[in-house]
């Protein structure tokens with residue numbers, strides 16, 4: 469560790485913080501705008517904000533942060549989506565939609581998608597508001613700490629772009645905090661929280677446990693069942709497919725008392741907004757649960773076809789799992 473190269477201010481990461489949030493805070497703690505800080509630290513020719521750095525952080529960014537904040541690379545890797553390799557997906561893909569990751573949809577340096585979610589109560593309680601890596605996950609639709617829905621946009625409709633909050637504020641002395649909406653300036657912590665009504669109970673128990681484990685960054689929290697989550701994702705894909713979902717949605721809703729909803733055009737599960745994903749996951753968790761009982765029953769009753777479970781998936785683990793059970 470080159471201590472001589474430490475930044476004057478080098479704040480440590482908060483519990484579960486994502487890399488982009490930490491870099492922006494470090495810039496502000498040093499009294500610099502994010503662009504100036506990035507040019508000075510990573511080089512003018514290395515533009516880092518035109519990509520999803522929490523997903524694909526270049527190694528020179530990780531190494532620089534490690535050297536100049538005196539934090540080990542191992543700790544820094546936990547601020548990126550690498551944390552979920554072999555826990556939620558087998559590897560990170562450089563492009564395209566990835567299983568369980570909300571896309572940011574970058575246009576130049578702006579996030580035009582709604583890939584970074586937030587819990588208004590977590591932001592409100594933070595002594596210094598920061599964004600968590602777990603908030604990028606598409607199955608993280610409610611906050612297990614506060615039992616409220618996650619939000620994926622400000623009340624003005626803007627997505628989270630905390631790396632852009634200082635743009636156009638040349639003369640501002642004190643930097644904004646990260647919970648400020650870049651478009652309207654209101655605090656995201658001020659968004660009215662929506663308490664979740666999570667029924668049926670069986671769905672709630674298992675889902676809440678998985679999100680709890682993810683929130684703790686897998687530390688002292690027991691394992692999560694990787695295979696069940698692959699199956700859960702496959703069911704989510706079937707539920708959002710107009711071609712394959714006709715019978716299964718009605719079947720689940722009849723049995724579980726959940727309302728029937730229509731999804732319109734065909735999209736990836738990860739491209740739905742947080743409220744839609746929450747509904748889809750409720751149905752999928754109901755069917756998947758802890759055992760294969762309900763899923764087998766749905767196949768027996770012809771609400772689902774066995775071969776749908778294999779559809780479009782090259783995941784070896786899924787094929788193995790299905791071969792054993794169906």
Ligand SMILES: [Zn+2]
Nearest residue numbers: 587590611614
């Ligand atoms: Zn919360």
Ligand SMILES: [Zn+2]
Nearest residue numbers: 622624649652
């Ligand atoms: Zn706003």
